[in-house]
Amino acid sequence: MLAEVADTAQAGALYAWLSGLRSAGELPAVAEIVPAARTVLLDGAEDVPALTALLATWRPAAGAGPEGPLVEVPTVYDGADLAEVAELWGVSPEAAVRIHTEPRYRVAFCGFAPGFGYLTGLPERYEVPRRATPRTSVPAGSVALAGHWTGVYPRSSPGGWQLLGRTGLTLWDTARDPAALLAPGVRVRFTAVRPG
Structure with missing residues (x-):
């Protein structure tokens, strides 16, 4: 249904x-x-x-329901598209990092690949288009934007999202219960970290 x-x-x-x-x-x-x-x-x-x-008895209400657990995503902001995204936003790359780390995100739903969460929370004015030509391989852990969504690639795969950075978190692990780190309702906070 x-x-x-x-x-x-x-x-x-x-x-x-x-x-x-x-x-x-x-x-x-x-x-x-x-x-x-x-x-x-x-x-x-x-x-x-x-x-x-x-x-038939459900009526839409304000808000998306109770808050889920918070997942911190330490991110090295060195993505291939960071400068381009900053230019689209009319700011420096350093300011783009601050813009991306400021919101508290929420997993709206999952899809595309096991463990891939579509995150809401980025203000509408910061929407960015998908790349005109998708990459044939985006590395696992890539933090990316497309439209008003933010996401983290759980494994290497083709993709057309704008790459801001990368995280070392494992988003999908069948040895873990649950296997997906990000699930609908989970809150997400991105934090900028230095390469290490």
Whole structure:
């Protein structure tokens, strides 16, 4: 079952509401609740009519629900696109780092690759376009921007986001429980560190 909403904030709010109902034992059985940019997937719904009736009672509210745990992301800001992003913002690269480390981000949803979180929190005026030509290989741990999203590549992969820097954190580890360091609702703070 796929619930469509107006925007990412509503998707986060619906996800938080459904997760709360599930924790309280008040949600009809579903295998998984998966938020996205403007949808929430309820996978493996056993009682679709009951779930449909419950969803009809939801009303969008301000905020994206309760705050999740805080993950600090130590970042070396030496990305290949830092100077270009700074130029787009009309500031120096040092000021661009301050702009990027100032907000408190929140994981809206995950996708693209296991462990990749789409982070909200960067003010709208700092949106940047994707690269005209994607790179064939972006290193694991790359901290990047595209549109109004911030993300960290959990593994090496092709990508078209603007690279600001890198972190040594492991975002996806199947030996860890949970495997993903970033999950919907988790709060994220980027901190600038020197190469070491």
